[in-house]
Amino acid sequence: MKVEVFVPAHITGFFQIIEDSNPLKMGSRGAGVVINKGVRTKVKFSRSDKQRVIVDGVNDFITWKVLEILNESFELPSLKVYHELEVPIGCGFGVSGACALGTSLGISRLLELPLTVNGAASIAHRAEVELGTGLGDVIAELNGGICLRLREGAPGHGITDRIIHDPLYVVCKVFGELDTATVIKDPKSRDMINFIGSGMLKRLVSNPTPENFMGLSYEFAEKTKLLTRNVKEHFEIIEEEVIGASMAMLGDTIFALSKEPDTSLDNPIIAKIDSKGARFIQ
């Protein structure tokens, strides 16, 4: 018995942090794009007495956090959880959210826990909020598309929407990591992010196009001063070739929406927009 889940990666373009003492109601509003590369999570029963989490050989806090939360309500048997990452961690692809969601959905199905999709996803969202690793990736990764997070929070509380678009490529290049928790826990960064981010959703809803999403994202990266030198330099190189480009929030990563897979970026990650969201493989 084995369950496999694919959770697509999510790149945030702009956002705003909404505080709440309840982790299921805390989160971010904003917009991002979900891509057809992400995290494949396999969950199976383990013969050993120890719960085991393997993440491409790296120990993984978020997955343990999900197991800890599940253990509060259910007596979990010994399990193996294995994540295969198709995009790098710490670079703005929402990998922690994808690992968390893959784990909670996978275990729910394997053990036939009395959880709905929203229930399992809420555990993943709570794990993210409590560790400070993400605020809106889980709900976006569950839904897919160029995803607007209109109301913050876990699935069931948060409200999402999507932009209608022609098929598009998402072309990315990673320069390095940024620590999401450090940025979103720093009061000065938060104030700046919330000041710039608020109001952007309304501007996107009134003109819901991929071009406008990318334009607002770049404006957000510039005005919040989160824009890195690497992203700025490469933005100037590819600006003319693509529909729009900006910085992945939060990673030293440039991402662009484009009609064609080819750009001037060296060694890019090339994906398509994923409109389906998290799903079981068989």
Place this chain on the structure above:
Amino acid sequence: MKVEVFVPAHITGFFQIIEDSNPLKMGSRGAGVVINKGVRTKVKFSRSDKQRVIVDGVNDFITWKVLEILNESFELPSLKVYHELEVPIGCGFGVSGACALGTSLGISRLLELPLTVNGAASIAHRAEVELGTGLGDVIAELNGGICLRLREGAPGHGITDRIIHDPLYVVCKVFGELDTATVIKDPKSRDMINFIGSGMLKRLVSNPTPENFMGLSYEFAEKTKLLTRNVKEHFEIIEEEVIGASMAMLGDTIFALSKEPDTSLDNPIIAKIDSKGARFIQ
């Protein structure tokens, strides 16, 4: 230039009607299953001066209603809208909702209207509510899965959830039509539906399994006295072979969830659960 949309059919198992003077907030709560057969809608520009709607050769009120609502806000050019039905109309498959949603999504993309997915789907929901042809199919068809409609209304207002399940077949047999509008507009039927339907969602959320969904659905069909003789007779024949069976709300149609595609039903419609929801074909 042509846009093609696939909208999966939705079979309601049980429901409850929630009134509101705002059609976007009116709708139904309940649960149903979305299947991988449905309606394929093609939208393209027409050379003729007349707007043209073709529905497998039959004139279609719901599609005209969507065009009428779109015309309130946008000056539509001459268009052709063509629906290809993979399931019968009037038999509890939510075909009117699928035609409405395919039309609004397709036209939004073809004309690059300033509408998000929720915005386009809201127009389809409003068309359904105003014609009385459906109350919750649009949001379910947009989301897919064994779909719980926890809060009524159009996408953006309504809240949905899904049951986590192994891959399953949906086996159906159609005996005849029922007129949804007649049933949901009759005060006596409404009272009975609401009396029986309220409380069922809570029972499903606390034990969210395909078995429980089907059990509650049959209980609903029996207690509301909507259960037809055809469905009752065939229920007794296939009960042992499947996970559960009940009557499609609203059609003289039996539907069953099953691990295998084969049952004792003659000339069945055999589908799988569709977890992706409405989508553009390229």
